Amino acid sequence: MFEKQTIRDIKFKGKTVLVRVDYNVPMKDGKVTSDLRIRASLPTIESLINGGAKKIILISHLGRPEGMKNPELSLRPVAEVLGGLVNVPVKFISDVSGPDVEDEIKKAPNGSIVLLENLRFWPGEEKNSADFAREIVESTHADFFVQDGFAVIHRAHASTEAITHELPSVAGLLVEKEVSVLTSAISNPKQPVLVIIGGAKVDDKEPLISKFLGIAENIFVGGKIAADGYKSESPKISVAADFVEDEEGNKCDIGPESVSTILEMVGSAETVIWNGTVGLVEKEPFDKGSVAIAEAIGKRSDVTSIICGGDTSGFVEGLQALKPELKYSLVSTGGGASLELLSGLELPGLSVLLDK
Numbered sequence: 013m014f015e016k017q018t019i020r021d022i023k024f025k026g027k028t029v030l031v032r033v034d035y036n037v038p039m040k041d042g043k044v045t046s047d048l049r050i051r052a053s054l055p056t057i058e059s060l061i062n063g064g065a066k067k068i069i070l071i072s073h074l075g076r077p078e079g080m081k082n083p084e085l086s087l088r089p090v091a092e093v094l095g096g097l098v099n100v101p102v103k104f105i106s107d108v109s110g111p112d113v114e115d116e117i118k119k120a121p122n123g124s125i126v127l128l129e130n131l132r133f134w135p136g137e138e139k140n141s142a143d144f145a146r147e148i149v150e151s152t153h154a155d156f157f158v159q160d161g162f163a164v165i166h167r168a169h170a171s172t173e174a175i176t177h178e179l180p181s182v183a184g185l186l187v188e189k190e191v192s193v194l195t196s197a198i199s200n201p202k203q204p205v206l207v208i209i210g211g212a213k214v215d216d217k218e219p220l221i222s223k224f225l226g227i228a229e230n231i232f233v234g235g236k237i238a239a240d241g242y243k244s245e246s247p248k249i250s251v252a253a254d255f256v257e258d259e260e261g262n263k264c265d266i267g268p269e270s271v272s273t274i275l276e277m278v279g280s281a282e283t284v285i286w287n288g289t290v291g292l293v294e295k296e297p298f299d300k301g302s303v304a305i306a307e308a309i310g311k312r313s314d315v316t317s318i319i320c321g322g323d324t325s326g327f328v329e330g331l332q333a334l335k336p337e338l339k340y341s342l343v344s345t346g347g348g349a350s351l352e353l354l355s356g357l358e359l360p361g362l363s364v365l366l367d368k
Contacts, residue, residue, distance in 0.1 A: 160184025310338025
């Protein structure tokens with residue numbers, strides 16, 4: 013059960029709503045190359061529109077500008093894409109606070125959406141500055157704050173933590189969905205449970221492995237972690253036994269024997285949690301192991317399937333674009349957030365929201 017208040021618990025008619033979204037989308041040559049994160053925010057935005065919100069003010073970050081303005085990381089192109097996905101006007105403002113922002117929001121028609129500039133152009137965002145958060149609230153004249161940026165709720169930033177001390181703050185529908193599905197995977201999963209671990213940093217994965225040792229029937233470890241010699245004495249943990257190497261002898265993907273082992277596990281599981289690709293997926297042919305896993309999971313409509321971790325989610329989203337028949341219970345928008353939640357850690361941007 014989701015223990016925080018959501019937008020379903022508040023009447024927004026005639027109110028100005030400040031919404032933290034995750035528009036940290038891939039860009040190339042000033043254009044958005046994937047609108048999946050923008051589309052993920054639409055249920056919350058449309059609910060607010062249908063609920064009669066006066067104005068919806070969206071805030072987000074993009075990339076890592078490190079507290080300095082960088083035109084290449086402006087959210088202006090995102091506003092253009094969003095405008096093509098909704099049936100109300102979308103206005104972009106190249107600032108986040110101050111008299112100009114206040115004036116432009118006043119001019120925006122009721123029922124419209126306003127997207128402010130990249131929060132991380134200002135150092136106060138990542139410093140969790142109370143003053144920075146207050147300036148945004150005062151400039152937007154917001155009545156409520158909605159947290160719908162699941163990918164950032166593991167960070168204590170101004171737009172996730174400090175801002176909740178300025179406004180009544182509830183969860184959006186994306187945050188509710190992600191937290192509910194991930195929490196259920198820990199507390200009440202359909203058995204048997206299979207956890208597939210890949211990626212490169214064993215320190216990041218150890219808490220997840222430890223958490224699921226008492227829950228999962230099988231844990232399979234692949235990726236660079238396995239290639240670097242990961243070992244475990246637990247009978248629940250299987251480590252990739254063979255690899256595909258490049259011309260220089262680097263282990264870049266799991267081999268056919270290991271793929272066969274995983275596919276057998278996928279076939280008998282009722283819950284599959286996958287965090288970390290098992291090969292160098294950005295370089296063919298070292299994506300074959302991960303493609304085989306993704307296809308095997310995506311073709312099982314009867315399994316609860318959770319894909320999490322930034323690289324893994326991005327990889328699966330790309331595969332779904334080519335093969336829309338592949339379906340998953342959740343392709344998480346949050347890498348670090350999903351990993352920390354599954355590992356049992358508290359998420360600062362979630363804990364501060366109003367309780368039910």
